[in-house]
Amino acid sequence: MGEQQEIDLTRPSAARVYDYYLGGAHNFAVDREMARKAIGMWPELPLIMQANRAFLRRAVEFCVASGVRQFLDLGSGIPTAGNVHEVARAADPGARVVYVDNDPIAVTYSRTILGDDPQTSVLRADLRDPDDVLAQARTFLDFSRPVAVMMVAVLHFVGDADRPADVVAAYRDAVPPGSFLVVSHATQDGQDGQADEHEDLYRRRTATPMTMRSKARVAEFFAGYDLVDPGVVHLPLWRPAAPDEVDERPERFAGLAAVGRKR
Template sequence: MARQHWVPEGTDQDTPNVARVYDCYLGGSHNFAVDREMARKAISMWPDLPLIMRANRAFLRRAVQFLAGEGITRFLDIGSGIPTFGAVHEVAREIRPDTRVVYVDLDPVAVQHSRLILEGDPLCRVVQEDMRDPEALLAHPAVAELLRPGEPVGVLLVAVLHFVKDEEDPGRIVRVLHDAVPSGSALVVSHASREGRPEVVEEHEELYKRTPTPITMRTRDQIVALFDGFEPVEPGVVYMPEWHPDLPDSVGPHPELMCGLAGVGRRL
């Protein structure tokens, strides 16, 4: 089979990849048969998964719109994955055309594809770094340049910290990022929760153990603790559909079924 232009040479096409599986859930085309098979198995266990992933993407859009409306023009999107629809720079520039974004991901396919679609955009950069080494991430020239002027930055950790194991200390990652950004910056987090649908947690974690990026679903208290040092934006950490919904009746009667908690905090 000929290698497609967005696939870096040497890419393992026989092991499912979390960024490409996420692309499957969103209805994208940047995935392989092995990714679609994993997505199919996950959906057979949890039919609402595509809805959950789209709810997460909708939360990202609303959070970026909120921060752009607050005047933030610089975004650091960590664990950005494969840009499908509604990329951060597209959403923010509808409000602030001068928005700069640095996309960060560890996955070479996500990085390669991001660079292809953003080629020629002088206000966007794509870097390949591991968020589990936040010091190295912050030292990357593109990230350092984004932070150097001292302007507030929107740090996005959307659907990514649940891929950090407890022993890898996700709280330390956030603390390092907190200390690196100026007052007025913001943290955006969404995270898979053990609450909402507790009966599927064990099966879902077991499924992701088959990938290079196992998932750790956490409790509400653990997710709230990630915002230590940030002042929560109302309504705080809530189920994804509940955070600044487009319309009051768009939340639905059972937002807990989305199983992801989300929130935004400001750095004082």
């Protein structure tokens, strides 16, 4: 698929901008410029990204505790500190992870960071093409056993024209019962105009415009899954590790989180 894709360093990359938000070093001046502009509009953005990363950690730990040892991380970006393989293997050293991204630089960095780790694989592919992703992933994961499909902070980069519910359903149909779907998603619920400005910035500056969605629309992605308590909630409210992790205004984090178990 994307191996012929040119690397465009004149436009920011969502993966590299996210890396900057998390304090990573795998980004370029064009990414940092956009990130600083976004933070100028929305000063809480780094906190939102950290809350998203904390949700990822809790969700992976939950999946491992529920018996899952295989992870398919779609739109994975750059696996900097605290990513799926580190969290999963801290809980079970036998966990296996496939990272998937269509950003060529993110993939190159990922392969460099992970090296010859035999329990991880990095695919350059587009999550919107499930047939291609799954064909590659099957060489590394056993789809007769449960798989956690991770769609963390990525579905808001799949526009409605690309039929995101159908994309999610294709991955659901490829995994056996007992598998999990892990989603976090940008939302305008509880926000004011800064969410609109943020969407507009991504639309103007990147090749991956953002589509924020409501709680009801995010819940639609879980057709065929049983939502794990507490359902679709703002990021800090999904199974916080301690009561003091819950912000008094969780809606200000502008992200929804949920985990579902395939029936």
